Amino acid sequence: MVNKIAVIGAGLMGAGIAYVSAWNGFNVTVVDIKQEFIDAGMERIRTDVMTGIDKGKISMTDAEGLMSRLNATVNVEEAVKDADLVIEAIFENMDVKKEVFAKVDAAAPAHCILATNTSSLSIDELAGSTKRPDKFIGMHYFSPVPAMKLLELVIGDKTSEETIAAAESVGKTQNKKTVIAKNSPGFIVNRLLMPVMREALLMLERGEATKEEIDLAMTSVGKAPAGPFTLGDFVGLDITFNAMSTLYREIGDCFKPPETLKNLVDAGNIGMKSKKGFYSYGAEEDEPEPPKGADPQWIVERLNIPGVREAMILVDDGVANVEDINMAMKLGASWPMGPFEMLDQLGVDKVRDFIKKLHEDLGDCYSVPKYLG
Ligand SMILES: NC(=O)c1ccc[n+]([C@@H]2O[C@H](COP(=O)([O-])OP(=O)(O)OC[C@H]3O[C@@H](n4cnc5c(N)ncnc54)[C@H](O)[C@@H]3O)[C@@H](O)[C@H]2O)c1
Known part of the structure; x- marks a missing residue:
């Protein structure tokens, strides 16, 4: 059962994923390499919240609840140490992503699922940088994350059925429609x-x-x-x-x-x-x-x-x-x-x-x- 999500990368996608997660009841910690990037990401989230309030979709109480479920840090080990799910949304670069996943794998609890929001990189190759390929999956969100209903779940050779079911359940709670694609170029x-x-x-x-x-x-x-x-x-x-x-x-x-x-x-x-x-x-x-x-x-x-x-x-x-x-x-x-x-x-x-x-x-x-x- 996923309760705590760590989102790595507070850019366009990371901020959106953090927002839809906190909005739908998950406790979220956002990580980035510098405080200024975290500040920019939190500002993006506040803008999404304000838009929700302006459109009458979010009440002030809901907005306070959402913001209280959000934390941020520059320390990746700290962010993932009690996470149930890590969603990575950093630059589209295989070597950097592999390095981050090796670090996350070493610091996250054994039950934690590791997900990547990559648009184009191989899920199997990324999973290979961890010792838990069965708990590795692609969760490919679309931009802008709060508005786009689709979540492509990308399944690697070793991704387990439990991992797929857990990612599906998170997607559903985030109010997304999930589809399943085997790891292959461009997904669907x-x-x-x-x-x-x-x-x-x-x-x-x-x-x-x-x-x-x-x-x-x-x-x-x-x-x-x-x-x-x-x-x-x-x-x-x-x-x-x-x-x-x-x-x-x-x-x-x-x-x-x-x-x-x-x-x-x-x-x-x-x-x-x-x-x-x-x-x-x-x-x-x-x-x-x-x-x-x-x-x-x-x-x-x-x-x-x-x-x-x-x-x-x-x-x-x-x-x-x-x-x-x-x-x-x-x-x-x-x-x-x-x-x-x-x-x-x-x-x-x-x-x-x-x-x-x-x-x-x-x-x-x-x-x-x-x-x-
Ligand atoms: N932009 C889109 O429309 C879109 C859609 C679907 C998927 N994606 C994928 O999502 C990922 C992120 O894309 P984006 O558009 O949000 O990029 P972005 O450039 O807006 O954000 C990336 C963030 O990651 C941070 N970062 C880099 N290295 C890091 C590290 N080691 N630890 C923590 N944070 C780190 C950067 O500082 C930056 O804030 C990419 O893999 C991209 O392919 C993007």
């Missing part, structure tokens, strides 16, 4: 988002449609809340590039980041946060390219079907099940429907023919998954 959400983004970039590079046409087709016909280029600018093209590069490194050429994305990142044009990405934000207005006249229905199918295909590969490979994949994409990526719901809507025969044609025209990155028989 990033793995499925990247083919769609990549296809959009390749479509642009081939001159088949403009970015405005693609974004408009995906929102109007595809019913997505944002098209791929707007979404990329919002998330940050550096983050998108890193996610795609991880898949390229681990799976191969079918995920190679297109030149357009690499060039924007190299030039420091990483989206809204740098005021320029695919689009410009601020004083400078974009001059939209003349439309190519592509059929919006074709654009949507041409971008979504590779995402549906990737979802089928995850099921074929035993990474996740249909239900979890549908839920993950709706809650973690705001897809208007899950990929298997898209498959049902389009029809299996149509999707099989579509992929067969892509395979003939473009090669093995578009092979027909076993799922389609």
